[in-house]
Amino acid sequence: MKNTGLNRSLLLLLLLFGLSSCGVSNVVIDGSFPTPNINKMPIAIAVYYDDALKDFAYLEYSETGQEEFNIESGKSHVQLFNVVLPAMFDRVVFVDSMEEVPTLGVDAVFAPAIEEFQLALPMKTKLDVFEVWIKYNMRLLTPTGDYIADWVLTSYGKTPTETFRSVEGAINDAAVVALRDLASSFALSFNQVPEVRDWLNNR
Amino acid sequence: MNLYSLSKTSAMRQLLLAALVLLVSCTSTTIDEFRQGETGISSTETVVILGRRQASDYETRAEFVSCVGERMGRGENALQIVPEQEFVDAMFPWFEPRTAPLRTRDLERLMAENVVAETMLDFGVRYIVWLDGFTERTDRSGSISCTIGPGGAGCFGFGSWEDDANFDARIWDIASMSSVGTISTDATGQSYLPALIIPIPLIARVEANACSRLADQLKNFVNGS
Numbered sequence: 001m002k003n004t005g006l007n008r009s010l011l012l013l014l015l016l017f018g019l020s021s022c023g024v025s026n027v028v029i030d031g032s033f034p035t036p037n038i039n040k041m042p043i044a045i046a047v048y049y050d051d052a053l054k055d056f057a058y059l060e061y062s063e064t065g066q067e068e069f070n071i072e073s074g075k076s077h078v079q080l081f082n083v084v085l086p087a088m089f090d091r092v093v094f095v096d097s098m099e100e101v102p103t104l105g106v107d108a109v110f111a112p113a114i115e116e117f118q119l120a121l122p123m124k125t126k127l128d129v130f131e132v133w134i135k136y137n138m139r140l141l142t143p144t145g146d147y148i149a150d151w152v153l154t155s156y157g158k159t160p161t162e163t164f165r166s167v168e169g170a171i172n173d174a175a176v177v178a179l180r181d182l183a184s185s186f187a188l189s190f191n192q193v194p195e196v197r198d199w200l201n202n203r
Numbered sequence: 204m205n206l207y208s209l210s211k212t213s214a215m216r217q218l219l220l221a222a223l224v225l226l227v228s229c230t231s232t233t234i235d236e237f238r239q240g241e242t243g244i245s246s247t248e249t250v251v252i253l254g255r256r257q258a259s260d261y262e263t264r265a266e267f268v269s270c271v272g273e274r275m276g277r278g279e280n281a282l283q284i285v286p287e288q289e290f291v292d293a294m295f296p297w298f299e300p301r302t303a304p305l306r307t308r309d310l311e312r313l314m315a316e317n318v319v320a321e322t323m324l325d326f327g328v329r330y331i332v333w334l335d336g337f338t339e340r341t342d343r344s345g346s347i348s349c350t351i352g353p354g355g356a357g358c359f360g361f362g363s364w365e366d367d368a369n370f371d372a373r374i375w376d377i378a379s380m381s382s383v384g385t386i387s388t389d390a391t392g393q394s395y396l397p398a399l400i401i402p403i404p405l406i407a408r409v410e411a412n413a414c415s416r417l418a419d420q421l422k423n424f425v426n427g428s
Contacts, residue, residue, distance in 0.1 A: 037293065185301060
C-alpha cells in the first residue's frame with residue numbers, strides 16, 4: 001500500500017516536471033538604472049516613444065523551431081530613457097503623440113526605436129556566457145517633424161553562467177548590462193554625432 | 204564489540220578525517236608583485252576595487268571582486284574600501300565596460316571632467332585597483348552515475364577535476380595619476396567527488412584561496428609595506 005502511494009507520488013512529480021519544461025518562458029526585463037553623472041546640455045527636448053518600442057518583445061526559438069523564451073524589454077527601455085534623458089538635457093517633456101509637440105516650445109524631438117535584438121545562450125554557443133545585443137535607430141527631429149539626425153547605436157551585455165541562477169535570471173542580467181551599455185554610449189556620444197554636432201553649433 | 208575494535212574504528216575514522224582534510228586543502232597559490240612606485244594611505248583615503256569586463260570571452264566575477272574588498276577591509280591595517288557597484292553607479296556612465304579607462308592616461312582625461320573629479324573627491328579615492336582574471340576548470344576525469352527508483356536512490360562513481368584561478372591586480376594612484384604596481388596570483392587545486400550511495404564532495408577552494416592571498420598582498424602593498 002505504502003509502495004503504491006510512493007509510486008503515485010513519484011509519477012505525479014515526473015509528470016509535473018515534464019509539463020513545466022513545455023511551453024515558452026516569459027522574461028520581463030527588470031533592472032534599476034543609475035542617473036548619469038554628466039553635465040546637462042542647455043536644450044529642451046520632447047520625447048516620443050512609439051508603440052513598437054513600448055511593447056517590444058523578442059521571441060527566441062530553440063534549435064527545433066519551438067518557441068523558447070519571450071523577452072519583453074519595452075518597459076525597461078522606457079524606464080532607462082526616463083532616467084537618462086532628464087540627466088542629459090535641461091528640459092525634457094514626454095509626449096504621447098507627435099501632434100502635442102508644436103505647442104511645447106521645445107528645441108527638438110527625440111524618438112528612439114529598436115531595430116534588432118539578439119540573444120546568445122550558452123547551450124547553443126557552447127560558451128560560458130549569456131549575451132544580449134541590441135541595435136537601435138536614434139532619431140532627432142525638429143518640433144515640426146523634419147529630420148535633424150538619424151543614427152544607429154548598438155549595445156551589448158553579457159553575464160557569465162552561474163550554478164544556481166535560472167536561465168531567465170541570466171537573460172535578465174545580460175539585458176540589463178546591455179541597457180546600461182546603451183545609456184553610457186548614448187549619453188557620452190550624443191553630441192559627437194556629426195548631424196547633432198552641426199545642429200548644436202548652429203542653434 | 205570490544206574495546207579494541209572500538210578504538211580501532213575510532214582511529215580509522217580519525218585517519219579518514221585527516222585524509223579528507225588533506226585532500227580538501229590541496230591548493231597551491233603563487234603570488235608575484237611588481238612595484239613601480241611608492242605607496243601609502245591615510246585614514247581618510249579610500250581604495251576602490253573594480254573588475255575588468257572588457258574581454259569578450261570572460262569577465263572578472265563580481266563575487267571575487269567583493270571577496271577581495273571584504274578581506275582588505277578587515278583585520279590588521281584594514282583599509283577603507285568603496286564597494287564596486289556603489290562606485291560604478293555613482294560614476295555612471297564613466298566606468299562601464301565600454302567606457303572605463305584602460306590606461307592611466309585615459310584616467311587623466313577622465314579626471315578632466317568636473318563631475319568625475321568631484322565624485323572621486325567625495326569618495327576620497329586614493330587608489331583604484333583593477334582586478335582581471337577568471338577561474339578555469341581543467342583536467343576533468345572520472346564519472347558518476349545516479350539512479351532513482353521505487354526502492355531508493357543513490358550515486359556511484361568517482362570524479363575529479365582541477366581548477367586554476369589566475370588573477371592580476373593593477374594598482375593606480377589617483378594622486379600621481381600613475382600605475383604604482385601589479386600583483387599577480389595563480390592558484391590551482393584538485394577537487395574530488397567520490398560517490399558511494401551519497402556523493403562526498405571534497406572541493407578545493409581555489410578561488411577563495413586566490414582571494415585571500417591576493418587581498419593580503421594588496422593590503423600590504425597599499426599600506427607601503
